[in-house]
Amino acid sequence: MDTTLSRRGLLRAGATAAVAAPLLAACSRTPAADTGGGDKTFTLYWNAGHGYDAYAKVVRKFEADHKITVNWQKFQWPDLQTKLTADIQAGTVPDLVEDDGSGWPVTYATSGDALALDDFIAADGEKVGFPHDWQDNALRNVQYRGKTYGVPLHLTCNLLFYNKKMFADAGLKAAPSTWDEFLSAARKLTHGQQHGVALNSDFGYSSPWILQNGVKYWDPSAKQVLTPADRAAEALGFQHDLIHRYKVSPVPVASSDYEGPEKLFVANRVAMMLSGPWDFAPIKQAAPKLDLGLALPLSHTARATSFAGSGVFIPAKAKHPDLAWDLITRLTALDVELAATAETGMTMPRKSWAANATVKADPLVGAVARALAYGQSWPNGIAATGKATEVSDAWKTAYESTILSNGSAAQAVTTFRSTAAKLVGG
Amino acid sequence: MVATLDRRAPAPVRTRRRSPMRRRQARTAFAFLAPALVFFALLFFYPLANEFVTSLFAGARADEFVGLGNYTRAFGDAQIRHAFAVTLQYGLGALVLSIVLGLVLAVILNQNLRGRAVFRGILLVPYLTSVAIVGLLWRNILDPQVGVLNRVLAAAGLPQQQWLTDHPLATLIGITVWQQTGYVTVLFLAGLQGIPHLYYEAAAVDGASVWRRFRHVTLPLLAPTTLFVSIIGVISSLQEFALPYLVTGGGPAGATDLFVFRVYQTSFAFRDFGYASALSYLLLIVILVLSVVQLKVGQRHAT
Helix, strand or coil, X not given: CCCCCCHHHHHHHHHHHHHHHHHHHHHXXXXXXXXXCCCCEEEEEEEHHHCCHHHHHHHHHHHHHHCCEEEEXXXXXXXXXXXXXXXHHHCCCCCEEEECCCCHHHHHHHCCCECCCHHHHHXXXXXXXXXXXXXXXXXXXXEECCEECCEEEEEEECEEEEEHHHHHHCCCCCCCCEHHHHHHHHHHHCECCEEEEECCCCHHHHHHHHHHCCCEEEECCCCEEEECHHHHHHHHHHHHHHHHCCXXXXXXXXXXXXXXXXXXXXXXXXXXXXXXXXXXXXXXXXXXXXXXEEECCCECCCECEEEEEEEEECECCCCCHHHHHHHHXXXXXXXXXXXXXXXXXXXXXXXXXXXXXXXXXXXXXHHHHHHXXXXXXXXXCHHHHCCHHHHHHHHHHHHHHHHXXXXXXXXXXXXHHHHHHHHHCC | CHHHHHHHCHHHHHHHCCCHHHHHHHHHHHHHHHHHHHHHHHHHHHHHHHHXXXXXXXXXXXXXXXXXXXXXXXXXXXHXXXXXXXXXXXXXXXXXXXXXXXXXXXXXXXXXXXXXXXXXXXXXXXXXXXXXXXXXXXXHHCCCCCCHXXXXXXXXXXXXXXXXXXXXXXXXXXXXXXXXXXXXXXXXXXXHHCCCHHHHHHHHHXXXXXXXXXXXXXXXXXXXXXXXXXXXXXXXXXXCCHHHHHHHCCCCCCCCCCHHHHHHHHHHHCCCHHHXXXXXXXXXXXXXHHHXXXXXXXXXXXX
């Protein structure tokens, strides 16, 4: 038999292999699937800043107990949302997702892409303490049409951060409690290259001011945003004036990140900022000697702040919903919450966590825990309209046109309400 | 007439017949082309067709047929018109400045200067740098409080600037020009080196000044390069996404809300895939029309 390969034969074989390889690869199952790896992999989407050791320990135990591999993918919030949206569109979803606390579970529930957890809660709720051990307000962003679609993981809020040394140098003995005191303090603290406060370029940081003036971002009964409108304009106008009239805050930079005030705070360029426990670790790392003070949220017509935090939910097409629920119960157990708090200072949604003696004794965590008592839900159920992100985008424009571009607060509120009315009625 | 048809009938049969060698060659050619055809079919033509189908639907799952409703909606959408206008300003500004600066630099680097090879290399560095790095780099440089640029201005006794707040679109154009000019320069350099020196000598003998030689010899003979640069520039400018995403977030108040960034928001933040697909198709049509117009105008000038 002639075993020599002619040039034409070689070319033909090469071409055939080139064509066949991708087709065969496409048609074949992956090795992981052949060995059961496809079913033995649990996909977890998580915020990049929340990969705490306390959670890693839980995940390792979960893997060992179920003999499953957790594909733990971590993203920044916008990237996580992009990935998840693309996955849902493609029909290949993760098993469990951490959400940013703004109401993703409800948003996805409106399109049938989030799994209702009521059956799990009916079976296990009593044992794991959900929902009765969770603070009531924390549950507002996870319920839709009488069903529960998510479990709050962290519960945080904005409060006033201040530099105690700068306060002492300016002769200020106590942190401000009202808008008037705040403005007075900011004026005393502003000189040279130093500003009294730094407002954030991220429109989300406007929420405490709005709530402190008795304004609701979303009124479900009236189906309107920013009610009453005149008070909303006043609150937005006050923030505008801090920058452009009183000049006690630098103009925030039009940017896609929210870390501007924190950078100035640790550089001793500003004396106050609004933030939350997510900035404890970065401040400690960048300026370990900074004497950080925390004050309760400010008051105008009401003492208030907006809840923040994160939660977890299960996509409707998750391959392992039972395991996902099991992991939820492990991640939100009280001992895990306390371990995460001890590790990072993050604050949690369980009532039993807030009542814990260690939490109460911690000067930073305890301050947040006290501030949580004044917390309100900023979205207030707007996710149920299915238009929360469009409305939020319009609010971003209104905020930036006032705060960054020195526009009229009243005009911005009017335009925003008009845009929102077209989106959600009212 | 029938007779004519009958008489001509065998001819196509004769031309369709190929020798066995030709057939084998054709099969081999197709076999080699097949991977590329499969690649393009799966990753280019199928998504294009799929996107067009998606553009006919609405809803978070793109399952509600609306026909051409998404296309008509786009024409009445003030936000989309705004994004398109911003994108045109951005594209025009970046293109004109890149071409002018690139041409000037190319003419300079085309002289017998010491170290010109090094300069050419340096000019290409911004173009070779990842746009993500470019975005983050400039975001830090332009920060009014802690950025390097304002510190330089302060050291020189000049007033501080709010680059990304007061002039956001101009600043994005500046960053794009900074990144693109090196590439444009290299293209123009190649064009300049393709112009026979004979023309310059003839013009010099005729007493043409340096400017007249540039105006009447260099520029006309660089027309094909200019055409190529302008088409590529327009396409890349209209498709720009990374800079608003990384640097300004589309703000302040929509001032840098470029079209593709708006498409991204529409699909991944608002989950309106049908509308986003329709917007993408409209952009494709605009790019095609602009490219054809540029080609026609360029060819007319060339002839």
